Amino acid sequence: MTSSEISSQARSSNIQHKTEEKLCDSSERSCLGLMTDFIKKGEEQVMDNSAADNGLKEVLTDVALAPAQSLWTTDASGAVLLRIDELCPQKPITVHQMFMNSVQKYGNLYALATKRNDKWEKITFSEYYHYCRMAAKSFLKIGLERFHSVAILGFNSAEWFFSAVGAVFAGGITTGVYATNSPEACLYVAHDSRANIIVVENQKQLDKILEIKHKLPYLKAIVQYSGSVQKELPGLYSWEEFMTLGQDISDKTLDDIISSQNANQCCVLIYTSGTTGMPKGVMLSHDNITWTAQHASRAGDMQPAEIKQESIVSYLPLSHIAAQIYDLWTGIQWGELVSFAQPDALKGTLIGTLKEVTPSSHMxxxxxxxxxxxxxxxxxxxxxxxxxxxxxxxxxxxxxxxxxxxxxxxxxxxxxxxxxxxxxxxxxxxxxxCCxxxxxxxxxxxxxxxxxxxxxxxxxxxxxxxxxxxxxxxxxxxxxxxxxxxxxxxxxxxxxxxxxxxxxxxxxxxxxxxxxxxxxxxxxxxxxxxxxxxxxxxxxxxxxxxxxxxxxxxxIKELIITAGGENVPPVPIEDAVKKELPIISNAMLIGDKRKFLAILLTLTCVTNAETMEPTDDLSPDAVEYCKQLGSQATKVSDVTGGKDKVLNQAIEEGIAQVNANATSNAQRIQKWTIIAKDFSVTGGELGPTMKLCRPFVLKKYHDEIEQFYKE
Known part of the structure; x- marks a missing residue:
């Protein structure tokens, strides 16, 4: 791409942004038409009009950007204009360039730590980079096509990282899949992203893919990174086998592919959790990843390793953007030491890992x-x-x-x-x-x-x-x-x-x-x-x-509009109920298009450590709360259906206190009920990131909700 084309792209984004900035002031709405005129007449009419533009030309020299006409695309192989302006003039770089910068600075520092057989094994940034190149070559060997995805299904691990970065190096697109996904949900993501390769953690995750494999026309291979492969199948590789497959792929072949990548092209797909509809594949560019890894993390005061090496524990789902940016990409950018928790971290082992690692930062x-x-x-x-x-x-x-x-x-x-x-x-x-x-x-x-x-x-x-x-x-x-x-x-x-x-x-x-x-x-x-x-x-x-x-x-989508036309944001009311009543685990306000508000409540209870299913046993904290009220309840079933008059009275009083602080009568809770089982991921009420799936709850508890509004 020529420097004039790059400068033209920068001008387009700059003009667009400067004009849009005025939209923040309602008195300047007339600039909407002005911006449209700019775009229609072409950027050449405003060439050299600003000193900031001249500065951008210098900043963007030799930057790899693919030709683009718009700020958006829905094509996996498409390219976009970048939002570069005087407040954000940083040079766009690819994921590989970011990694190379870090290897040059932090090559001998430890990058990743994995506990095996009660011993922490660590690798340096130089070794990390080498393993990512090995994975990239193996992906190429088994047929990864440009802008097709490598879907990764499993718990956080060094192999997850190698697969993610290796997929990008090889010209593919990294696509995380939630480990809790059903086979049908895995099918949707793998098919939509045109996955050539699926990397799975273990036999449990492999079984999901084998169940749907015949419905995946782009799939060429499956790689299992933990545990032994129990049955030999065509196109199925253990991690050890996989990492040797690309030995005959030359460095030049891989380097040519890396060099052809542009900062304004897609390298990561993040699928939304689907709490408000079908999951959507969020396309993130190299620039999205590298810019955010650098600048958002510094806003949180994360330190580069030359000042102080940050230490973190990776345990949240890497298919979610928060964990992926925090653990994977920011880790590369600033030379962090990332230690992997055990797969059962959220079942009780996380604190043990934290005590061993003593991280400097935790999310x-x-x-x-x-x-x-x-x-x-x-x-x-x-x-x-x-x-x-x-x-x-x-x-x-x-x-x-x-x-x-x-x-x-x-x-x-x-x-x-x-x-x-x-x-x-x-x-x-x-x-x-040390945190x-x-x-x-x-x-x-x-x-x-x-x-x-x-x-x-x-x-x-x-x-x-x-x-x-x-x-x-x-x-x-x-x-x-x-x-x-x-x-x-x-x-x-x-x-x-x-x-x-x-x-x-x-x-x-x-x-x-x-x-x-x-x-x-x-x-x-x-x-x-x-x-x-x-x-x-x-x-x-x-x-x-x-x-x-x-x-x-x-x-906005959660906003409740009552039959009387009153707009009610549910979250503040739900939070107020949980604060007033510590025994409440989850609360969901009901009332859209209804005459009054009601609320579904669940009680804090013990969770099965293996299945993560909520049990009937109240948590010790909840039992203590009941004792202080004079209630002998120890189980959820002791309370549901109005059986415990003492606790019922306490909840009634707590909701009355919340209602006393309501901004209007329409925002008062008129009725409530306790659900027999706490909300959970396994029950479907919570998404993979523990967000409340309101449409699902409305459907699942339809009968309980209708009871509120019976005359």
């Missing part, structure tokens, strides 16, 4: 933080009286101090004493003795959870973004923090609120180098997500304060 989805909180509360309930009182007192001191100030130097001697003598020991028992940054993402986190961890002197830094924004568009961090806020927009990115109401709430829209290319093969859905000027509609409602911190208040 969890809200449900993970809630589980840690529940475990601590359970252990606290079994403590001796004096120890329990001491810990509770220390946490109250710490919480009060943290609510008043974020600066430890301004806090009292009593806080310092409580933190160093009591709370530091608790953090050590959680594996956080400096704690992140929460993928869904809003409840205020009761954030307050609990503040009591342990742990600030949970919220990140907010979408798969379509390559992960975080807003970040909290040590230098950018307000409780209940998801932080400020990542430097270099922009946002605006549209359709703003009287209370300052509007739909959050994104602009930046992290905004996706489009949905694979879904033009209509792509045009729903992107407006005509390339702004990404989030579908989320939010408001900003005077310091430009963003607060998410709900989701």
């Amino acid at each position: 969890g989805v809200p449900r993970v933080w809630e589980k840690i909180m529940g475990k601590l509360k359970e252990e606290l309930s079994h403590c001796a009286y004096i120890k329990k009182k001491l810990l509770t007192y220390a946490m109250s001191i710490c919480l009060e101090a943290n609510q008043k100030s974020t600066n430890d130097e301004e806090k009292s001697f009593l806080f310092t004493l409580a933190n160093s003598l009591v709370l530091e020991k608790v953090r050590t028992e959680l594996g956080f003795s 400096e940054k704690y992140f929460s993402g993928s869904a809003p986190i409840g205020s009761d959870t954030t307050e609990f961890f503040l009591g342990l002197n742990i600030r949970l830094y919220e990140a907010y973004g979408l798969s379509e924004s390559s992960g975080p568009h807003f970040m909290s961090g040590p230098k950018t923090y307000k409780r209940t806020s998801c932080g400020k927009v990542v430097p270099g990115c922009r946002y605006k609120l549209v359709n703003v109401g009287a209370d300052g709430t509007g739909e959050v829209c994104f602009w930046g180098r992290n905004v996706f290319m489009g949905y694979l093969n879904l033009k209509d859905k792509t045009l729903e997500a992107l407006d005509e000027y390339g702004w990404l509609r989030s579908g989320d409602l939010g408001k900003a304060d005077e310091d430009d911190f963003l607060y998410i208040t709900g989701r």
Whole structure:
């Protein structure tokens, strides 16, 4: 691509962005027509009109970009214009260029750590890069075609990383598949992404693919990376066999493919969890990945290894953008040491791994933080009286101090004493003795959870973004923090609120180098997500304060519109119920097109460690709560159907308290019921990232809901 073509691309994006920036001010709506004129007349009419443009020409010299005409595409082999402007002029690079930069700087540092036979095995960045090239050659040998996918189905591992990066090096597209997916869900992703190769973890995941293999016309091979292959089948390889397949592929052959890659082409597919419809393949470019890995992570104060090597534990699903950006791509960018948790991490072994690794940074989805909180509360309930009182007192001191100030130097001697003598020991028992940054993402986190961890002197830094924004568009961090806020927009990115109401709430829209290319093969859905000027509609409602911190208040598709026409955001009401009633695990507000609001409730209970199914046994914390009320309930079945009058009265009073704070009569909860079983991934009520699947719940509990509205 010539420098004039590149400069033309930059000008187009620059003009588009400068004009769209004015849209943030409703008094300048006339610029909509002006921008359209710019595009129709051609960029040549504004050549050399700005000093910023001249600077961009220098920045973009020798950058590999494929010719593109638009900010979006739905073609896997397509290319897009990049949103480069004076606030975001960084040179676009490919994934391979990012990795090579890191190898040059961090080649001898340890990159990945895996525990085998009770011993941690580590490899350096140079070795990591070498294994990725080996995987790339083997993918080429077994027929990976350009812009077809390598689908990866399994728990986090070094092999997952080698497959993901190797697929990109070989000119393919990395596609993660949730390990909890059914065979039918795997079929949808593998077929839609035109998967040539599927990498599976073990026999359990292999069986899913063998069940649907005959329906996958593009599939050429399956690779199993953990456990021995139990039965020899054509096109099925163990990991050891696979890694030797490409030995006769020359370095030049692979390097030629790598050199032909462009920063504005697709290299990763992230499939949405499907909580609001069929999953969509979010196409992310090399530039989406490399720019976000560098700039969003720095907004969260992640350090490059030449200053301090960060250490993290990888355990969240890598098919989700949050974990993939945080664990895989940011790990390469900044030279982090990534240690892999055991596959049963979320069944109880995570804390053990954290204690061994002692990470410097840790990320969890809200449900993970809630589980840690529940475990601590359970252990606290079994403590001796004096120890329990001491810990509770220390946490109250710490919480009060943290609510008043974020600066430890301004806090009292009593806080310092409580933190160093009591709370530091608790953090050590959680594996956080060296941890400096704690992140929460993928869904809003409840205020009761954030307050609990503040009591342990742990600030949970919220990140907010979408798969379509390559992960975080807003970040909290040590230098950018307000409780209940998801932080400020990542430097270099922009946002605006549209359709703003009287209370300052509007739909959050994104602009930046992290905004996706489009949905694979879904033009209509792509045009729903992107407006005509390339702004990404989030579908989320939010408001900003005077310091430009963003607060998410709900989701447009989740908005309940009552029969009387009142708009009700359900999440704040649901959170208020859970805060008022600690025994409540999940709450879902009902009332769309109905005369009044009702709510489905589940109780906190013990989860089967093997199946992750919720049991009938109340959690120890819930049992203790019942005892304090004078109830003898120990099981969910002791309570459902109104059997426990004492607990019923407590829930009635808690909901009355929530109603007392309602902004209008239409936002008051009129009826409620307790579901016999807690929501779960296995039950279908929660998605792979623990988000509530509202349409599924409405269908599954149709009879219970209809009971609310019987005359």
